[in-house]
Amino acid sequence: MDLAEKIKQKAFELGFHKIGFARAEILTEELEFLKAWLSKGFHGEMKWLEKEPEKRADPKQLFPEVKTVICAAMNYYTPYEYPKQVGKISRYAWGEDYHEVLKKKLHELLAYIKTLDERAEGKVCVDTSPILEKAWAVKAGLGWIGKHTNLITKEYGSWVFLGEILINLEISDSATIETDHCGNCRACIDACPTNAISEPYQLNASLCISYATIELRKAEIPETISKKLEGWFYGCDICQEVCPWNRFQKPTEQEAFKPRANTIVDLEEILSMDEKKYAERFRRSAMKRAKLHGLKRNAKALKSNVS
Numbered sequence: 001m002d003l004a005e006k007i008k009q010k011a012f013e014l015g016f017h018k019i020g021f022a023r024a025e026i027l028t029e030e031l032e033f034l035k036a037w038l039s040k041g042f043h044g045e046m047k048w049l050e051k052e053p054e055k056r057a058d059p060k061q062l063f064p065e066v067k068t069v070i071c072a073a074m075n076y077y078t079p080y081e082y083p084k085q086v087g088k089i090s091r092y093a094w095g096e097d098y099h100e101v102l103k104k105k106l107h108e109l110l111a112y113i114k115t116l117d118e119r120a121e122g123k124v125c126v127d128t129s130p131i132l133e134k135a136w137a138v139k140a141g142l143g144w145i146g147k148h149t150n151l152i153t154k155e156y157g158s159w160v161f162l163g164e165i166l167i168n169l170e171i172s173d174s175a176t177i178e179t180d181h182c183g184n185c186r187a188c189i190d191a192c193p194t195n196a197i198s199e200p201y202q203l204n205a206s207l208c209i210s211y212a213t214i215e216l217r218k219a220e221i222p223e224t225i226s227k228k229l230e231g232w233f234y235g236c237d238i239c240q241e242v243c244p245w246n247r248f249q250k251p252t253e254q255e256a257f258k259p260r261a262n263t264i265v266d267l268e269e270i271l272s273m274d275e276k277k278y279a280e281r282f283r284r285s286a287m288k289r290a291k292l293h294g295l296k297r298n299a300k301a302l303k304s305n306v307s
């Protein structure tokens with residue numbers, strides 16, 4: 001078995017569902033797309049995305065010795081309904097914080113690679129590193145970017161988290177780049193309540209409910225979005241729920257992503273919650289990103305829609 005096969009086998013043992021390898025080169029076309037996207041202001045108030053776009057497109061600026069980007073995807077779909085119609089939380093935040101889950105497993109994978117080749121050195125990335133994760137996943141053959149701008153895999157739909165190891169070894173396999181299977185479909189574009197998908201493959205994040213309920217640091221959600229939340233309290237899954245490729249969703253066997261009782265929220269409870277209770281309740285949950293004042297703001301916006 002060659003190095004790539006051994007790494008793949010170990011990744012599957014660790015619970016990853018897809019894994020692939022991409023040569024670490026500058027993402028030239030994607031850099032142009034990113035710059036154009038930023039110049040339109042589609043990133044809204046996520047000023048951190050403006051910082052050094054060149055760095056985002058060049059993995060060497062993050063890890064100078066990198067030769068290969070190992071891309072991994074983990075299915076997080078669990079076969080449960082949203083427990084509430086008002087106060088919905090997106091699937092990705094139902095279980096334990098995926099950053100911790102994926103990072104731990106990628107570090108284990110890196111440790112294993114070091115046992116195969118003692119020269120191996122790497123850097124683990126999950127979400128927060130300045131790297132274009134979806135673009136790398138495409139290059140590594142994991143799937144394609146759908147018109148809703150999420151990565152879709154043929155086997156698990158778009159319900160996958162992404163993570164990478166930048167590694168100083170040349171590793172490749174025979175995988176090919178997946179072609180775009182969106183075809184004439186535009187279900188996600190038509191279903192988006194805020195018209196955030198401004199054109200196919202292009203998200204105006206400043207209109208996206210996910211952005212407004214998670215990333216926006218303002219005291220109020222702009223009315224253009226707050227009136228159209230459709231019950232979403234944290235994140236939004238509408239464009240993925242309507243995607244025909246998510247008919248191929250499969251329940252994950254990862255216990256960590258099963259819904260935790262403490263992520264089913266009552267709006268009144270959130271509004272009266274103090275910092276201590278919040279810290280206990282959302283410990284190891286991805287929902288900590290919006291902070292308590294963000295959750296209270298979201299609860300207020302939803303309440304004002306029904307009153």
Ligand code: B12
Nearest residue numbers: 029030033034090127133149150151161162210211235236
């Ligand atoms: C910022 C961010 C957001 C922003 C903006 C999302 C976006 N579409 O850009 C907001 C807050 C809105 C967001 C929302 C969500 N996010 Co988010 N987010 C990120 C983050 C941190 C950076 C993404 C980024 O760089 N965006 C900037 C735009 C310009 O880049 P892009 O869409 O990736 O496009 C690049 C390439 O795809 C390519 N490209 C795309 N189209 C085209 C077309 C042409 C012609 C060319 C040449 C190139 C090209 O070029 C672009 C780069 O320049 C990534 C993690 C990471 N480090 O990558 C997670 C990430 C994308 N998010 C993730 C998730 C799960 C979500 C949500 C589903 C959460 C939820 N349920 O609420 C939603 C989905 C909303 C949606 N419809 O996209 C996952 C996606 C997993 C997947 N299967 O794709 C990621 C990868 C995190 C992870 N590690 O798993 N997110």
Ligand code: SF4
Nearest residue numbers: 192208209236238239
């Ligand atoms: S996550 Fe929701 S608001 Fe954002 S693009 Fe998808 S459907 Fe629209």
Ligand code: SF4
Nearest residue numbers: 146147182185188243
């Ligand atoms: S809903 Fe249709 S257009 Fe949108 S990502 Fe899925 S297949 Fe592509």
